[in-house]
Structure formats: structure tokens, C-alpha cells
Amino acid sequence: MSPQVRVRADGSVRPVRYRAVQPFAIFWLTLVWLALWGAVTPMLVVSGVLVAVLACLAFPLPPVKLESRVRPWPLLILALRFALDVVRASLEVSAVVLRRRPVRNAVVAVDLRSSSDFVMTGVAAMLSLVPGSIVVEARRSTHTLYLHVLDVPDAEAVERFRREALAVEDRFLAAFEPLPAPPAGADRDPRTESAR
Amino acid sequence: MTVVLYVAGGMLLLAAGLLVVRITAGPTILDRSMALDVMMSVMVCGMSLWAAHQDSDAALPAILALAAIGFVGSVAVARYANGSDDVEAENDQQEEENA
Amino acid sequence: MSVGAVLDVLAAACLLVGAGFALVAAVGVVRLPDLLSRMHAATKPQVIGLAFVVTGLALSLRDPSVLGFLALVVLLQMATSVISSHMVGRASFRAGQVRDDLLVVDELSESTQDWEGGRGAP
Numbered sequence: 001m002s003p004q005v006r007v008r009a010d011g012s013v014r015p016v017r018y019r020a021v022q023p024f025a026i027f028w029l030t031l032v033w034l035a036l037w038g039a040v041t042p043m044l045v046v047s048g049v050l051v052a053v054l055a056c057l058a059f060p061l062p063p064v065k066l067e068s069r070v071r072p073w074p075l076l077i078l079a080l081r082f083a084l085d086v087v088r089a090s091l092e093v094s095a096v097v098l099r100r101r102p103v104r105n106a107v108v109a110v111d112l113r114s115s116s117d118f119v120m121t122g123v124a125a126m127l128s129l130v131p132g133s134i135v136v137e138a139r140r141s142t143h144t145l146y147l148h149v150l151d152v153p154d155a156e157a158v159e160r161f162r163r164e165a166l167a168v169e170d171r172f173l174a175a176f177e178p179l180p181a182p183p184a185g186a187d188r189d190p191r192t193e194s195a196r
Numbered sequence: 197m198t199v200v201l202y203v204a205g206g207m208l209l210l211a212a213g214l215l216v217v218r219i220t221a222g223p224t225i226l227d228r229s230m231a232l233d234v235m236m237s238v239m240v241c242g243m244s245l246w247a248a249h250q251d252s253d254a255a256l257p258a259i260l261a262l263a264a265i266g267f268v269g270s271v272a273v274a275r276y277a278n279g280s281d282d283v284e285a286e287n288d289q290q291e292e293e294n295a
Numbered sequence: 296m297s298v299g300a301v302l303d304v305l306a307a308a309c310l311l312v313g314a315g316f317a318l319v320a321a322v323g324v325v326r327l328p329d330l331l332s333r334m335h336a337a338t339k340p341q342v343i344g345l346a347f348v349v350t351g352l353a354l355s356l357r358d359p360s361v362l363g364f365l366a367l368v369v370l371l372q373m374a375t376s377v378i379s380s381h382m383v384g385r386a387s388f389r390a391g392q393v394r395d396d397l398l399v400v401d402e403l404s405e406s407t408q409d410w411e412g413g414r415g416a417p
Binding site: 034036038089096097098102105107137148150 | 316319322323326327328331332334335336338339340342343344359360361362363364366367373374376377380381384385388
Binding site: 197200201203204205207208210211212214215217218224226227229230231233234237238240241244245247248251253256259260263264266267270271273274275277 | 303306307310311313314315317318320321322324325330333334337341342344345348349351352355356358361364365367368369371372375376378379382383385386387390
């Protein structure tokens with residue numbers, strides 16, 4: 001996905017700069033700046049915002065379309081469950097590594113229910129870190145994730161994994177509740193017009 | 197504490213040795229780049245142990261920089277690796293395509 | 296036992312467990328049969344091992360100003376290991392290096408083979 005672009009008078013293409021400064025990105029970059037300095041003073045906050053704006057202007061990215069409302073309590077559940085899953089995944093993978101039996105794998109297709117790019121990215125990132133699975137291919141047109149799953153003895157385990165993956169998506173959707181769809185005609189993706 | 201640090205350092209050394217085996221054996225460039233990725237993480241662990249041993253935060257910026265940009269190498273290799281340099285696998289694949 | 300001693304023991308345990316996970320990751324990288332299986336060993340125990348080592352370091356330094364710094368290290372490691380494992384896994388699958396005899400189900404090859412865009416394109 002390329003940044004939004006504008007065509008200049010001479011026909012050359014440039015990314016749109018003014019859209020690149022996004023409040024959410026500025027907030028995160030400022031937090032990173034403060035973490036790097038290890039202290040919070042007014043001077044550091046001001047300089048952090050300044051550096052964040054400059055970074056956004058220097059490297060413009062397409063805006064992240066959240067289109068969802070963040071709910072704190074399900075978000076906490078999501079984070080805790082995720083941390084638990086990461087620890088469990090590591091122990092399971094360690095067990096697979098250390099035992100002698102040869103390992104059987106599977107490549108499983110998971111059709112996500114949501115059609116938002118943001119949800120797909122988030123679920124893919126979480127599944128990559130959670131029990132023995134790696135995203136091999138993500139198909140944006142059908143919102144399908146193809147996951148390589150470690151240690152799958154039979155077809156029943158495949159179905160079990162698919163249910164787990166969809167449960168992750170459910171928790172994600174509970175934490176980032178999607179807003180009602182915009183009226184027809186307004187939902188045209190501006191990126192389809194953007195240059196490759 | 198010092199004994200623990202030496203034991204942990206020994207484990208990391210063993211891990212690095214095993215990774216060198218994989219980097220040498222290959223068989224494809226993707227295997228090697230992935231093993232180097234793990235080696236980077238072992239290095240970060242080792243520098244953390246050193247920082248704990250010295251009780252100083254002098255190594256922290258280096259740790260952060262390694263953790264932040266260590267993945268660039270394997271992503272670049274994966275992006276530009278022309279399939280594989282595993283000749284047998286390549287031949288098999290071409291035969292399948294010709295069939 | 297003083298607070299310092301308890302923290303020392305916790306830090307030592309975290310460092311040992313973290314180094315152990317790094318060792319398991321290396322053993323997996325050597326032992327497992329094909330690239331994608333190795334990648335499982337490479338990403339997960341490695342990330343958790345690093346998280347444990349960094350926690351141990353934070354417990355032994357006991358300096359609040361480095362906490363954000365160390366949290367950043369773990370977050371960056373998590374974010375980047377996802378990216379690199381996906382990129383390497385995808386390149387390997389497209390190059391046909393997956394050993395079919397180890398797979399129970401392969402729903403990706405069953406579906407259509409024409410990829411969207413070229414190799415590695417976003």
C-alpha cells in the first residue's frame with residue numbers, strides 16, 4: 001500500500017505531505033522519545049512532539065483507517081490472554097523441539113469475518129506470536145490468512161486451530177468495536193486511485 | 197549472581213555454536229538469514245548479561261538498536277532472494293513446472 | 296531476607312530462564328526438519344527468551360529510568376520478529392521449499408496458485 005499521492009503540474013507524482021501528520025502516530029512517537037530519555041520533563045515533551053512531526057513529514061505513510069471504537073475492558077482481556085498465549089506457545093514449541101518424535105505440520109486457511117485491513121493486520125500479528133503459527137500468506141481481497149501451524153497430528157487438530165484463530169479475531173473485534181459502515185458511495189477506497 | 201551470569205553466558209555460547217552449525221549447513225539462504233536473525237537475538241541476550249554483570253546501563257542503546265534494526269537483514273534477503281540457492285529443490289521445482 | 300536479595304534471586308531466575316529459551320531456540324533451529332518448522336522455533340522461544348533476559352536485567356539494574364527503554368526493546372523485538380518471520384516464511388513457501396510430506400493439510404496450495412502481485416510485493 002502506497003501513500004496517498006498527488007500529481008504535480010508537470011506530471012510527476014509526489015506523496016501528499018499534509019495528510020502524513022497523524023495525531024495517533026505523533027502520540028506514539030512522543031511516548032517512544034520519552035522512553036528513550038527515561039524521564040518526563042516539559043522540554044522533553046515539546047522536543048518529542050517536534051521530532052515526531054518531523055519524522056512523519058520526512059517519511060509520509062498512508063493514514064491508518066481504524067474505523068473502530070476502542071473499549072478498555074475487552075482490550076485488557078485481549079492483552080492478558082495474549083500474554084498468556086505467548087508464554088504457552090513458547091512452552092509448547094520448546095516441548096516440540098526437545099522431544100524425539102518427528103513433527104507434523106499443516107497450512108491452514110482462516111477466513112476472517114471482518115473485512116477491515118486494520119483487523120486483518122492486528123489478528124495476523126497476534127497469531128504470528130501465538131501458539132505455533134506463522135502467517136505464510138495474507139490475501140487482502142478475500143481477507144484470508146494462510147497460517148503454517150506446527151505440530152498438527154490430524155485433521156481434527158486443524159479444525160481446533162481454526163476455531164482458536166477465529167476466537168482471537170472475536171476478542172480483537174470486542175476490543176476494537178467496528179463503527180457502523182459509512183453510507184454507500186462514501187466507502188470508496190482512495191487507495192485504488194493511487195499510483196503503484 | 198556471578199555464577200548465574202556465567203552459567204547463562206555458557207548457555208548462550210552453546211546456542212551461538214549451534215546457530216553457527218545451521219548457518220554453515222544452510223541449505224538455503226533463507227535458512228541462513230533466519231539463523232542469523234536468531235544469532236542477533238542471542239547477541240542482545242549476551243549484551244544484557246554483560247550489562248547486568250557490570251551493573252551499568254552503557255550497553256542499553258546498543259541493545260535497543262540491535263533489537264530495532266536486526267530484522268532488516270532477513271527481510272531484505274527474503275525480499276530479494278531469487279527463490280532459493282538450493283540447487284536440487286530448484287531443479288525439482290522446474291521439472292514440476294515443465295510437467 | 297531483604298528486598299534486594301529477593302530481587303537478586305528473581306533477576307537470576309529470569310536471566311537463567313531467558314538464556315534457556317535462547318538455547319532451546321538454537322536447538323530447534325538445528326534439529327527441526329524444514330525451514331517453516333525451524334521458523335517456529337526461531338520466533339517464539341527467542342522472543343520470550345529475550346523478554347525474560349531483559350526483565351532480569353531490569354530487576355538487577357533497579358533504575359526506573361531504564362524501564363521504558365527496556366520495554367521498548369521487548370516491544371520492538373516482538374513487532375520485528377513478526378515481520379521477518381512472515382517475510383521469510385512467504386518467500387520460502389513461494390520458492391516451494393516446504394516439505395509436503397510433513398504437512399497434514401495444505402490449504403494454500405489447494406487454492407489457486409496465481410499470487411496477487413509479484414514475489415514479495417506489498
